[in-house]
Amino acid sequence: xxxxxxxxxxxxxxxxxxxxxxxxxxxxxxxxxxxxxxxxxxxxxxxxxxxxxxxxxxxxxxxxxxxxxxxxxxxxxxxxxxxxxxxxxxxxxxxxxxxxxxxxxxxxxxxxxxxxxxxxxxxxxxxxxxxxxxxxxxxxxxxxxxxxxxxxxxxxxxxxxxxxxxxxxxxxxxxxxxxxxxxxxxxxxxxxxxxxxxxxxxxxxxxxxxxxxxxxxxxxxxxxxxxxxxxxxxxxxxxxxxxxxxxxxxxxxxxxxxxxxxxxxxxxxxxxxxxxxxxxx
Amino acid sequence: xxxxxxxxxxxxxxxxxxxxxxxxxxxxxxxxxxxxxxxxxxxxxxxxxxxxxxxxxxxxxxxxxxxxxxxxxxxxxxxxxxxxxxxxxxxxxxxxxxxxxxxxxxxxxxxxxxxxxxxxxxxxxxxxxxxxxxxxxxxxxxxxxxxxxxxxxxxxxxxxxxxxxxxxxxxxxxxxxxxxxxxxxxxxxxxxxxxxxxxxxxxxxxxxxxxxxxxxxxxxxxxxxxxxxxxxxxxxxxxxxxxxxxxxxxxxxxxxxxxxxxxxxxxxxxxxxxxxxxxxxxxxxxxxxxxxxxxxxxxxxxxxxxxxxxxx
Numbered sequence: 001x002x003x004x005x006x007x008x009x010x011x012x013x014x015x016x017x018x019x020x021x022x023x024x025x026x027x028x029x030x031x032x033x034x035x036x037x038x039x040x041x042x043x044x045x046x047x048x049x050x051x052x053x054x055x056x057x058x059x060x061x062x063x064x065x066x067x068x069x070x071x072x073x074x075x076x077x078x079x080x081x082x083x084x085x086x087x088x089x090x091x092x093x094x095x096x097x098x099x100x101x102x103x104x105x106x107x108x109x110x111x112x113x114x115x116x117x118x119x120x121x122x123x124x125x126x127x128x129x130x131x132x133x134x135x136x137x138x139x140x141x142x143x144x145x146x147x148x149x150x151x152x153x154x155x156x157x158x159x160x161x162x163x164x165x166x167x168x169x170x171x172x173x174x175x176x177x178x179x180x181x182x183x184x185x186x187x188x189x190x191x192x193x194x195x196x197x198x199x200x201x202x203x204x205x206x207x208x209x210x211x212x213x214x215x216x217x218x219x220x221x222x223x224x225x226x227x228x229x230x231x232x233x234x235x236x237x238x239x240x241x242x243x244x245x246x247x248x249x250x251x252x253x254x255x256x257x258x259x260x261x262x263x264x265x266x267x268x269x270x271x272x273x274x275x276x277x278x279x280x281x
Numbered sequence: 282x283x284x285x286x287x288x289x290x291x292x293x294x295x296x297x298x299x300x301x302x303x304x305x306x307x308x309x310x311x312x313x314x315x316x317x318x319x320x321x322x323x324x325x326x327x328x329x330x331x332x333x334x335x336x337x338x339x340x341x342x343x344x345x346x347x348x349x350x351x352x353x354x355x356x357x358x359x360x361x362x363x364x365x366x367x368x369x370x371x372x373x374x375x376x377x378x379x380x381x382x383x384x385x386x387x388x389x390x391x392x393x394x395x396x397x398x399x400x401x402x403x404x405x406x407x408x409x410x411x412x413x414x415x416x417x418x419x420x421x422x423x424x425x426x427x428x429x430x431x432x433x434x435x436x437x438x439x440x441x442x443x444x445x446x447x448x449x450x451x452x453x454x455x456x457x458x459x460x461x462x463x464x465x466x467x468x469x470x471x472x473x474x475x476x477x478x479x480x481x482x483x484x485x486x487x488x489x490x491x492x493x494x495x496x497x498x499x500x501x502x503x504x505x506x507x508x509x510x511x512x513x514x515x516x517x518x519x520x521x522x523x524x525x526x527x528x529x530x531x532x533x534x535x536x537x538x539x540x541x542x543x544x545x546x547x548x549x550x551x552x553x554x555x556x557x558x559x560x561x562x563x564x565x566x567x568x569x570x571x572x573x574x575x576x577x578x579x580x581x582x583x584x585x586x587x588x589x590x591x592x593x
Contacts, residue, residue: 032373166358166440218374
């Protein structure tokens with residue numbers, strides 16, 4: 001394992017996994033709070049189109065993905081706010097439109113499916129130095145805004161009406177969450193891939209909220225779970241790659257899911273104990 | 282009236298929802314320190330009125346003024362304490378009682394700055410007022426519906442506002458929690474807060490109310506001294522209240538029908554079998570000083586409870 005980390009590509013991969021593992025659950029917590037757990041997935045599908053546009057035009061697929069994903073997220077937010085279509089249906093439209101357009105444009109660009117697959121399922125080991133800087137910068141922005149604005153973002157999602165009366169610019173904060181979610185999707189694109197992006201945003205939250213009793217606790221613990229899953233998944237896939245080809249993305253997500261499975265009974269036990277204490281008090 | 286502008290005033294406002302007018306030409310004004318109960322049957326527009334007063338619903342015509350300022354230009358949001366109508370305080374992620382209450386300070390918090398000493402103190406005091414200090418670190422969803430409602434009141438309280446708008450905080454709340462809510466409201470009122478409370482049944486807050494506004498079909502059907510439960514029902518039924526124009530009381534003698542021709546309607550609202558009759562006869566509404574408004578109903582029973590009148 002130590003030998004593995006001697007490789008420069010593994011060091012880059014490790015940095016990217018740490019940044020993604022920490023940043024994704026921050027936005028994931030706000031999405032779960034809004035009951036929009038699948039929003040990351042919808043944005044991920046839209047980002048496929050962004051990547052394809054990058055492949056077609058020769059621009060950096062990462063930047064085109066950020067741009068298209070952000071536009072898709074804003075569109076989703078507008079549709080949700082206007083209430084013309086249910087949020088659920090709006091998501092479905094984005095899912096399919098994004099994926100279909102992405103695959104089609106990639107074909108037109110004359111790229112083969114393998115090139116797209118790097119983005120769909122992640123390919124930590126082919127990350128360039130520029131990508132690492134990019135990932136770290138965006139992840140830092142997501143974490144700083146996600147934690148720094150947590151009182152406002154929490155209030156808006158907890159009770160919209162109350163936030164409006166309190167004078168918060170609810171719309172602006174909703175848009176901010178949408179854009180940050182799009183940025184997170186793009187950050188996580190290289191590590192877990194667009195199709196599993198949402199998992200790294202949401203599964204750590206699902207695991208941590210089993211045992212946490214507060215929003216802040218859930219958020220911080222989810223970051224820890226994301227970090228452990230990111231690093232652990234990368235190392236597991238690297239170990240296994242001597243025997244078979246295992247992409248890091250699925251390993252990271254499965255590890256996060258395993259933590260959820262462990263946290264579930266622990267949370268149930270904690271809650272039962274709590275209730276017992278209340279009743280006897 | 283003093284020279285101070287009313288805390289909240291609506292000037293013949295009309296509010297439309299989906300093209301249908303749910304409030305029509307409503308003009309009410311609440312002065313500082315008043316405790317107003319906003320009543321009426323479901324769909325009469327009482328919640329809509331509160332939502333229009335807080336700026337949650339736009340008005341199709343007319344104007345809403347808060348502390349004398351047009352609502353669109355009103356920036357001093359921490360002066361408003363809003364308690365929305367809802368079953369609980371839950372969301373997709375657990376939140377502790379302290380966190381929900383702390384979100385009430387949001388209009389005073391500055392961007393990207395940690396909570397200050399004053400924020401923490403206000404949260405602590407708000408929890409004390411509603412009697413939930415010992416539950417501060419519990420998850421909100423672990424509390425009963427009534428306790429969650431108290432959390433929402435504490436959240437509004439944390440901003441240390443001058444006026445509270447409460448939208449049916451008593452709905453679906455058990456009796457002990459209704460009392461706890463009423464105690465909290467009584468304390469706030471005593472401290473000088475203005476309170477606009479949407480209630481279905483006067484019940485536990487009867488002693489606290491200074492004034493009743495009864496809505497019917499999107500209009501004000503009655504605006505004056507507190508009514509008994511029976512009178513409220515009379516007021517929102519067409520033709521039962523002689524001259525149901527707002528603002529004419531206490532000049533109008535309020536006929537109180539013991540026979541209750543609309544008994545069926547009343548029974549629908551009586552959630553506590555066995556308790557309901559005591560409820561109807563109890564002098565829970567008018568302070569003794571106002572017994573003359575409806576002599577024979579409130580008078581004989583409310584002697585000796587001088588503390589109620591003392592508040593005015």
